[in-house]
Amino acid sequence: MSALPPSLEQAPAEEKPFDPHDFPDDLRAAQLRAAELYAELHAYQATLPWSREPHAGWPEETERGKERLGRPETPGWTAEQSTEYDRLFEALREATAAVQGHPWWKRCGKEGIKGSALVTARQTLKHAKGAVPLRQEDVEQTA
Structure with missing residues (x-):
């Protein structure tokens, strides 16, 4: 039995309602x-x-008042440029797959967050604190 009178006993902690915008740290890190x-x-x-x-390439043309911008001749990418581009693109694909396939979204579905509410939650993640790279304005504010 508690030594405190019933009026002073702590009530059991109430569970907060599920918030689909209360993203877990690992999901924020994956989005970042x-x-x-x-x-x-x-x-x-x-x-x-x-x-x-x-x-x-091709020359710039104007046909019936419509301009078609030209392109200069190009040697194309070097093997090193292609390799680096492909490496970055694959890393981006893996990172976005980690965000899209994160268990948080399955939990949202179990909690009844579906349709436009789920789309809103996914869009909100893209602007959530800790999920967005620093911008020039952020640097200026902290300086």
């Missing part, structure tokens, strides 16, 4: 990894020639 890889792949791709294979 996917976002960072996407940014790295995008930045790397911007340094590459416009075509993976050598191509003669």
Whole structure:
């Protein structure tokens, strides 16, 4: 028996209702990894020639008032560039698979989070604290 009077005894901790936006740390980390890889792949791709294979390009044309932008001749990607691009792309695929296949989403389904509510939860993850790489504004705020 408790020495405290019934009015002062602690009530059992009430369970908080399930929150589909209370993401587990490992899911946030997986989303962060996917976002960072996407940014790295995008930045790397911007340094590459416009075509993976050598191509003669084509001239700029205007036909019936419509402009069709041309492309210069390109030597294509080197073997090293192709290997690095493929490595980054595969890492991104694995990271996004880890996010999409995370057990959290199965739990959401068991808790009745489905349809548009599940889509909203997945979209919210992309902006959740700890799941987004630092931006310039973040750096400026902490400086």
